[in-house]
Each structure stands twice: as C-alpha cells, then as structure tokens.
C-alpha cells in the first residue's frame with residue numbers, strides 16, 4: 001500500500017521559485033478596437049510595440065499610454081525590436097517593414113546609407129527595398145509570418161508559410177539586400193530563428209525543426225517534436241535547447257544533446273498554442289494559447305551536461321477573453337524583470353508582474 | 355461586563371506639544387477613540403478640541419473599537435496596564451472637487467493659490483480653486499509627464515518628448531528648454547537655480563536654471579521661432595547603468611536637509627544618493643524590487659519608496675542596509691508618494707489600483723484611509739499625488755484632478 005505519488009521525484013513548489021509573473025498590473029488598449037497579434041518590448045524597457053490587425057501601435061510600457069500608431073493594410077503578424085538600436089522589424093502582408101518610431105529621438109532606419117558606387121547585382125533581386133528615412137519596406141513574394149533579428153542588429157531573418165526557396169530570407173540592413181539561404185524548403189515553414197551566439201539558424205516546418213550551420217550550409221540537427229502542426233518556437237540563450245509549441249496543444253522541449261526526440265512534451269493547454277518565449281536572464285518560459293491563458297514555467301538549464309533541465313509549471317495567467325475561438329495570440333518578456341506581456345484577440349495587451 | 359468596568363492606561367505621544375504627564379489613568383473599558391480623545395483634550399485643557407488617533411499594544415494597532423473589545427479580541431486581561439500611543443488625527447479625507455481634463459493627467463503641482471496639472475494631451479493647465487482653467491499652455495509633444503514648482507513661482511515641466519521646459523506662469527510663456535534626455539522624463543524637481551530631472555533613459559540630468567538661453571537651430575520643423583533652447587552642453591547627466599542598458603529612473607527628490615543632495619529611485623531596484631555638486635552617486639542601496647516612487651518624511655529621517663510589487667518600503671538613508679519597514683495594502687503598482695503637511699509620520703500613496711491610501715508609519719499594518727476615484731472606475735490608474743495644507747491632489751487615467759480635503763479638526767461625529 002505505497003502511494004504511487006510518493007515514488008515520483010518531488011518538484012520544487014512554485015512558491016520557492018519566485019519571482020515569476022503572477023499579478024496583472026496594467027492593460028494596454030489601442031485607441032480603436034483591433035486584435036493584437038504580437039507584442040515586443042524594446043531593450044531599455046520603455047516602449048511596448050503591438051502588432052495589430054490594422055497596424056502597429058507603440059505604448060509607453062510604464063503608463064499604458066499609446067504614443068504612436070502606424071496603419072498597415074495587412075495585419076501585423078510578428079514584430080521584434082532591434083537588439084542594438086531603437087528600431088523595429090515587423091511582418092505585414094508580403095512585406096517586412098523596419099520602422100524607427102520618432103519618440104524622443106530621431107533615428108534613421110539605415111544608419112549608414114549605402115554608397116552610390118556600390119556594385120549593382122547581376123541577379124534580379126529577390127526583394128524590393130523601398131527606403132525612406134523612418135521606414136524601410138522590404139517587399140517579398142510571399143506573405144511574411146515571422147521576423148528575427150540577428151544579435152548584432154544588422155541581419156534580419158524573415159519566414160513565410162511556404163515550401164518555396166524564398167520561404168526563409170536573410171536581409172542585411174547595411175547592404176540593403178536580401179538573400180535566400182535555401183534553394184527549396186522541406187515542408188511549410190512556420191518559424192525561423194538565429195542561434196543566439198553561433199552562425200546557425202533554426203527552421204521550423206509543420207512537423208520538424210532543422211538546424212543549419214550557416215557557414216557550411218550543412219544540416220546539423222533534425223528534430224522530431226511529434227506534433228501534427230507546429231506553430232512557433234523559441235531558442236534558449238544557450239543555443240542548446242529549443243521549445244516548440246503546436247496547434248495540437250503540445251509544448252515540446254528539445255535538448256540538442258539528446259538527439260532527435262523531445263526531452264519532454266508538456267500538455268497544459270486546452271486549445272491551440274500560438275506563441276512561446278524564453279526569458280533572457282531568468283529561468284522562465286511562457287506559452288500563449290487560444291484557451292485564453294498564458295502558462296508560465298520554471299526552466300532551469302544546468303551547465304553540467306549530465307544534468308537534465310528542470311521544468312516546473314508555475315502559473316496559469318487568466319484574464320484575456322476568447323473572441324471567435326481566438327485567445328492569447330502573442331507574448332513577450334521584459335528585458336530585465338520577470339515580467340510578461342501577453343496580447344490577444346480581445347484587443348488588449350496585459351502586463352504581468354511579479 | 356458592566357459599563358463601569360475600568361482599565362489602567364498610560365498615554366504616550368511623540369508630538370511634544372500634545373504630551374500629557376506620564377502617569378497612569380483609570381478609564382472606562384467602554385471608551386473608544388472619541389472618548390480617549392476627549393480624555394486627552396481634558397488633560398491638556400485645550401481651547402479648541404483636537405482629535406487624536408490611538409495605537410494600542412506592542413504592535414501599535416490603530417484602535418477602531420472600544421478598549422473592551424480590543425482586549426477581548428487580543429485575548430488580553432483588563433488587569434494589566436495598557437500602553438497607548440496617540441497622535442493628532444486627520445479627518446476622513448472628504449472629496450471636495452474634481453476638475454475634468456480632455457485626456458489622462460500625468461502630474462500635479464499644487465500651491466495654496468493655484469494648481470498646475472500636466473496632461474498626456476500635451477498641455478499644462480493652470481487652475482484656480484473654483485475649478486476654472488485660467489491658462490492652458492501647449493507644452494510637450496506626446497504628453498506632459500511631470501510638473502513641479504521652481505523658485506519665484508516659476509514652473510518646470512518634463513515631457514514624453516524627453517524635453518524639459520521652464521515656464522513663466524503669469525505670462526504663460528516658455529522661458530527656456532533643456533535637451534539631452536533620450537527618453538521620457540519621469541520626474542523633475544527644482545530649487546534655487548538647480549533643476550534635476552530623472553529620465554526613463556536612466557539619466558539623471560542636472561541643469562542650471564539661470565543658464566542664458568542660446569537660440570540654436572531647432573531640430574524639429576514644428577518648433578516655433580520664439581522657442582528658446584538651452585544648449586545641450588549645459589547638461590550634467592549621469593547614467594544609472596545595469597549591464598549595458600540603463601534602467602529607467604522613476605522618481606527624484608531633494609534631501610529635505612540639504613538641497614545639494616538628491617535621492618533617486620530606479621527600476622533597477624536601487625535607491626541612490628547623489629551629491630549634485632560633484633556630481634556623483636555617493637551611496638546606493640539595493641532592494642529586491644523595481645522602484646517606482648519616492649518621498650521623504652523629513653522629521654523622522656525616513657525615505658518612503660514605492661515599488662512595482664505593490665508595497666511601500668521604509669528606508670533610513672543613514673543606515674547601510676534596507677530597513678524592514680513595509681506598508682502593505684495596495685493591489686497595484688505604487689506610482690507616487692507625498693508626505694503629510696501636518697504629521698511627520700503620515701504620508702499618502704497613489705497606485706495603479708485606482709486608490710490613494712493614507713498611512714501612519716507607526717501603524718504599518720494597514721492604511722488609515724483609502725480614497726477612491728470620485729469620477730472614475732476601479733480600473734483607473736492614479737499617476738501622481740501631492741498633499742499640502744489645502745488638500746490632497748491626485749490625477750490619473752480618470753482624466754480628473756481630484757481634490758480631497760484632509761486636515762483640520764475632525765467633526766464631532768462619533769462611533
């Protein structure tokens with residue numbers, strides 16, 4: 001008569017793993033009703049950018065004040081602040097836009113405009129660059145779903161839900177040029193990210209995650225998350241761990257050292273999962289779902305390779321309402337604090353603090 | 355227990371002018387605050403009745419019931435002598451007016467004659483006490499974030515645009531502008547010719563208000579010709595850095611004893627002491643929380659520090675460590691703090707939980723009063739509060755300047 005529960009290893013209690021976001025502190029509401037699909041906080045922690053169905057909005061993070069609005073004809077599916085300069089990249093329709101919101105400072109998107117003597121390429125360019133002082137539009141041939149800046153802030157990765165060779169593009173801001181690293185894509189591309197420190201990119205298709213060495217062009221890992229339709233991924237700052245979330249409600253942790261199969265598969269959401277993100281400094285990650293919640297997990301990664309990551313569910317954040325079966329669509333972490341911003345189909349973004 | 359049951363008490367106060375002789379008194383157990391207040395008034399033979407509040411026991415609980423009930427609830431015997439501390443009480447802060455704005459209001463600077471507010475619509479408004487806006491100044495693109503009085507009735511403002519402006523209020527004129535911050539101004543203070551600004555860029559700006567404005571070419575096309583810019587080299591700014599990126603400075607005050615010293619708080623968890631003349635940070639105290647508001651209780655030598663984790667820390671800047679005093683009760687980020695103009699132990703706090711709370715630091719367990727928005731909702735955020743003799747002034751997303759009367763004798767109400 002042994003309680004089987006007592007044989008399981010004891011997980012630490014969430015109370016002992018503080019701080020983590022648990023308290024709703026602020027709600028951001030655009031001036032007009034619109035779904036918010038994506039959010040991003042600049043690296044100083046001052047501005048919150050929100051990608052909406054009708055365009056881009058920028059809020060002051062600390063007060064909730066909307067300070068800028070940029071209209072786009074297509075929904076802003078994804079956005080990310082440049083890690084070095086106060087400019088942001090966003091995906092809307094077939095274009096990638098790079099915007100410099102002129103609040104307090106006047107920043108040109110292209111810091112050092114290309115010299116006029118630059119050699120024109122013989123090939124037909126795969127994208128059109130339309131350059132203005134505060135905005136650059138990179139017109140591509142496919143609907144852009146995701147953007148990711150390289151850590152040095154010059155290269156930008158964009159991905160499109162497509163099988164063609166142009167589903168993944170790498171844009172170079174200083175050269176005002178785009179290139180396609182792959183001739184074709186093996187499956188519908190869902191997401192693509194730079195490795196946090198090495199010349200490596202991660203490409204997620206509907207079923208697989210592939211890791212490529214950019215210098216040699218060699219496929220180094222092919223991960224099999226075991227989900228039917230992957231949605232988004234997040235790469236741990238170590239570059240050794242990848243989180244993938246799926247429309248079929250799975251959160252999958254891959255440790256690249258452990259081969260092709262997942263280290264853990266978590267099922268904590270009732271509906272499709274739409275976004276996932278690691279915190280930059282804290283051992284935390286979060287997932288966003290159409291069930292109207294965002295889940296926060298403790299995720300300790302050890303330097304000692306023989307020790308497996310410790311994953312502990314901490315908190316389910318409930319406040320967004322579900323609209324037409326759509327719930328929490330995006331999330332972003334604060335650059336320093338264990339604070340999370342979530343956004344959703346209910347037309348709000350919410351700041352969760354410790 | 356019969357009405358005539360009695361208890362021996364010993365009354366103590368920290369307010370010397372209201373001290374009673376240190377002898378035990380025998381009083382009925384049925385006494386409540388009002389009865390005890392009458393006892394003190396009688397012992398002191400005061401001409402005009404002064405209301406007092408009473409704090410009982412070792413943990414100084416505010417007496418809200420009869421002594422009898424207090425003893426029962428705390429399992430105490432009426433046999434023992436009861437030590438009671440008392441302090442002049444304030445009247446419950448009565449709502450005495452709300453002045454509507456067109457947009458959210460970020461900041462307020464009251465004086466005994468006029469009140470100035472800064473709004474997110476970019477305007478500074480000057481109000482008389484009847485609620486008339488006597489002047490409206492177009493101040494900052496994207497919103498005014500901070501307003502504060504300077505010497506001689508001059509006013510300083512800081513904006514979402516990162517600019518600082520000096521105003522001649524009677525003439526409704528901008529005297530000069532100070533450029534250098536690269537993010538919104540969160541707090542601004544002025545004394546003598548010294549102006550100090552705390553920016554979301556993590557910079558503390560120290561400026562000379564007497565610097566002769568040099569007309570330099572305005573960077574923005576919208577800038578008007580009459581704008582006077584002070585050249586950026588008059589800035590002495592210092593960054594509070596955490597790693598490679600500066601954390602926003604959220605509030606700044608002068609030391610009550612020495613206006614060449616300032617205290618600042620930051621989202622990077624620190625309270626810093628600045629020597630404004632050198633200028634440099636002379637001391638840093640690190641807490642466990644991002645800090646969002648700051649005020650000083652000058653007589654008791656304590657800094658009260660508001661946190662984003664919903665509480666107020668009590669810090670003695672002379673001590674090397676963070677003291678353990680805490681005021682708990684708010685359910686949102688604490689956005690602003692101001693000391694009472696009459697009691698050295700009292701302060702008011704503003705929060706994103708839509709309330710103001712009045713505290714006596716001798717009773718950290720709970721606030722004395724909670725003030726709601728008169729013209730707002732529970733989801734409104736209060737951004738700024740100040741407390742002077744003429745009232746408690748608060749502003750927020752309810753688009754109102756709310757005034758609560760707070761001082762003077764308590765009405766002879768009781769229960």
Ligand SMILES: [Mg+2]
Pocket residue numbers: 690691738739
């Ligand atoms: Mg203040």
